[in-house]
Amino acid sequence: MNNIIVLPMVIPLFTAIILIFFLSYVRVQYWLSLVALVITAALSGYILELIQREGILRLDFGQWPPPFGILFVADSFATILVLTASIVSALILIYAYYAGQSEHDHPRFFYSLILFLVAGVNGSFLTGDIFNLFVCFEVMLLASYVLITLGGRKRQLRESVKYIGINVLSSWLFLVAIAYLYGTAGTLNMAHLAERMAEAGPTPLITVISILFLIVFSLKAGLLLYFWLPGAYSAPPTAVAALFGALLTKVGIYALFRIFSLLFYHDPFVSETLLGIMAALTLIGGSIGAVAYNDIRHIVAYNVVIAVGFILVGLAIATPAAIEGSIYYLIHDMIAKGLLFLLAGTIVTLTGTGKIEEMSGLIRHYPLLGWLFFIVILSLVGIPPLSGFIGKVLLGQGAVQAEAYLLLGLAFLSSLFVLYSLLRIFLNCFWGETTISEGEETPLRKGLIIPSFILAMLMFGLGLGAELLAPYVKEAAETLLNPNLYIEPILYQ
Amino acid sequence: METLIILLTGFLVSVAVYLLLSRSLVRVIIGTSLLSHAVHLLLLTMGGLKKGGVPIIGEKTLAYTDALPQALILTAIVINFGVTALFLVLAFRTYQETGTEQLDQLRGMADE
Numbered sequence: 051m052n053n054i055i056v057l058p059m060v061i062p063l064f065t066a067i068i069l070i071f072f073l074s075y076v077r078v079q080y081w082l083s084l085v086a087l088v089i090t091a092a093l094s095g096y097i098l099e100l101i102q103r104e105g106i107l108r109l110d111f112g113q114w115p116p117p118f119g120i121l122f123v124a125d126s127f128a129t130i131l132v133l134t135a136s137i138v139s140a141l142i143l144i145y146a147y148y149a150g151q152s153e154h155d156h157p158r159f160f161y162s163l164i165l166f167l168v169a170g171v172n173g174s175f176l177t178g179d180i181f182n183l184f185v186c187f188e189v190m191l192l193a194s195y196v197l198i199t200l201g202g203r204k205r206q207l208r209e210s211v212k213y214i215g216i217n218v219l220s221s222w223l224f225l226v227a228i229a230y231l232y233g234t235a236g237t238l239n240m241a242h243l244a245e246r247m248a249e250a251g252p253t254p255l256i257t258v259i260s261i262l263f264l265i266v267f268s269l270k271a272g273l274l275l276y277f278w279l280p281g282a283y284s285a286p287p288t289a290v291a292a293l294f295g296a297l298l299t300k301v302g303i304y305a306l307f308r309i310f311s312l313l314f315y316h317d318p319f320v321s322e323t324l325l326g327i328m329a330a331l332t333l334i335g336g337s338i339g340a341v342a343y344n345d346i347r348h349i350v351a352y353n354v355v356i357a358v359g360f361i362l363v364g365l366a367i368a369t370p371a372a373i374e375g376s377i378y379y380l381i382h383d384m385i386a387k388g389l390l391f392l393l394a395g396t397i398v399t400l401t402g403t404g405k406i407e408e409m410s411g412l413i414r415h416y417p418l419l420g421w422l423f424f425i426v427i428l429s430l431v432g433i434p435p436l437s438g439f440i441g442k443v444l445l446g447q448g449a450v451q452a453e454a455y456l457l458l459g460l461a462f463l464s465s466l467f468v469l470y471s472l473l474r475i476f477l478n479c480f481w482g483e484t485t486i487s488e489g490e491e492t493p494l495r496k497g498l499i500i501p502s503f504i505l506a507m508l509m510f511g512l513g514l515g516a517e518l519l520a521p522y523v524k525e526a527a528e529t530l531l532n533p534n535l536y537i538e539p540i541l542y543q
Numbered sequence: 544m545e546t547l548i549i550l551l552t553g554f555l556v557s558v559a560v561y562l563l564l565s566r567s568l569v570r571v572i573i574g575t576s577l578l579s580h581a582v583h584l585l586l587l588t589m590g591g592l593k594k595g596g597v598p599i600i601g602e603k604t605l606a607y608t609d610a611l612p613q614a615l616i617l618t619a620i621v622i623n624f625g626v627t628a629l630f631l632v633l634a635f636r637t638y639q640e641t642g643t644e645q646l647d648q649l650r651g652m653a654d655e
Contacts, residue, residue: 188622207637208649214630218575225582233589
């Protein structure tokens with residue numbers, strides 16, 4: 051029992067409500083929400099340290115012992131993701147503040163909505179009850195529905211209709227899956243479910259339920275069922291798109307990891323073969339999409355898809371090294387995708403177009419922007435000492451150990467496609483003769499480049515300081531691979 | 544009784560799917576709302592329908608009603624209400640902005 055683990059969800063939630071009373075004071079809203087996110091990040095760092103000392107923490111709401119009540123569970127995997135999500139969203143918030151200042155269209159509920167989104171994301175990571183997971187997903191999605199439409203341009207409204215439609219449908223499937231699961235197992239507590247699933251073994255009914263969950267979370271994560279993603283992620287303003295790219299699909303990936311490592315690992319057909327095939331197809335589809343478009347926003351959105359495939363290759367292989375690699379890559383990808391979306395959005399804002407053939411020679415006027423873009427390319431491709439490297443090496447090692455050479459080949463081939471698609475942006479936009487004459491360029495404000503700079507530094511930090519993070523990631527992978535480590539502290543302590 | 548409710552659920556789902564496949568956005572929204580009602584019935588049935596008891600287990604109780612599905616449905620109804628309200632407002636805004644609520648006209652160009 052430890053009350054501290056509810057705070058990463060409650061702090062953003064209450065701050066978001068308080069912000070509604072300060073609607074006309076944008077500056078107050080900005081500082082309050084920034085402080086809330088920084089406190090959340092600091093607390094999750096502390097929780098991570100606490101888990102290292104005391105093992106998995108749990109909080110039973112209303113003192114109802116599990117499996118009867120709802121509970122929050124903080125293990126290393128969830129807490130690492132909460133920490134990363136809080137840091138990345140705080141940086142994106144800084145960007146949003148300065149971007150909004152220059153565009154004069156600061157929607158008044160913007161900060162509240164971002165905090166609601168973060169509350170939903172953190173809640174999804176920390177919950178230990180599968181229905182509660184659904185509720186937290188909905189909190190996050192409702193905030194994202196409004197965020198995607200904020201500003202109300204035609205394109206945003208059109209894309210949001212599809213985005214909401216597909217998400218309502220997948221939430222429906224989620225509820226259907228929960229209903230069947232409850233009918234079969236008679237419980238919704240994840241640890242209790244894990245125990246009952248282990249007793250029952252892979253009966254046909256449970257396999258069907260696991261496939262339902264696979265469809266639900268694949269839709270949310272963009273695993274194979276990513277057709278809605280490029281449109282939805284390329285429509286909203288830069289800061290919102292960055293938040294989506296960095297956080298939303300990652301929650302789906304987290305849910306896939308949790309569900310398929312804890313509940314449905316008994317049937318290798320679903321948890322290995324099917325997941326492997328879907329991850330492979332995602333890698334192929336994402337790679338084709340990334341090189342097929344000429345619009346920066348689309349290219350960047352397809353890069354999200356490739357990363358989803360890459361991370362889930364680790365889950366399909368499920369050796370200790372591969373899982374560790376996936377966790378490293380997940381952390382890296384939250385930071386890198388946030389940065390990539392911020393930079394792409396900045397380029398679009400500066401030039402007024404998303405088409406790469408219409409811009410040229412940007413590095414002359416914006417050298418820092420260009421070099422940051424180059425760094426993020428290197429990091430996504432996996433050049434040491436940047437943060438993508440360690441994840442890719444560990445995942446490759448795991449794939450070799452498990453002799454999954456096809457997945458290994460596709461995963462690393464996709465890195466080349468990432469390199470090609472992003473270098474195309476870099477060569478077209480930053481090199482060449484500049485089309486803007488001296489003094490006529492749109493000035494790049496410091497507030498827009500500082501968050502990107504900090505994110506780039508974080509990537510260096512994660513790459514060079516992987517050793518510091520290693521004990522936490524190791525423990526996270528261990529808990530994922532041994533469900534008993536998760537069940538024991540919840541049901542029997 | 545369970546069989547009857549399951550059949551009703553199936554009927555609601557088929558109606559909802561028919562509505563979801565239509566071109567008009569308003570019909571699609573009504574479809575999603577119906578879909579949720581269907582799943583609420585499913586949740587209720589999955590917990591076992593009422594057997595004439597109170598939701599308290601004692602040593603001598605013979606009939607016992609599961610209270611959890613009710614709690615789940617209550618939450619799901621509230622969420623569904625919120626999402627449907629938001630979706631309707633969005634549909635109205637989209638209609639104002641684009642002048643159409645036919646989904647095939649909302650497809651949008653690839654380049655803009």
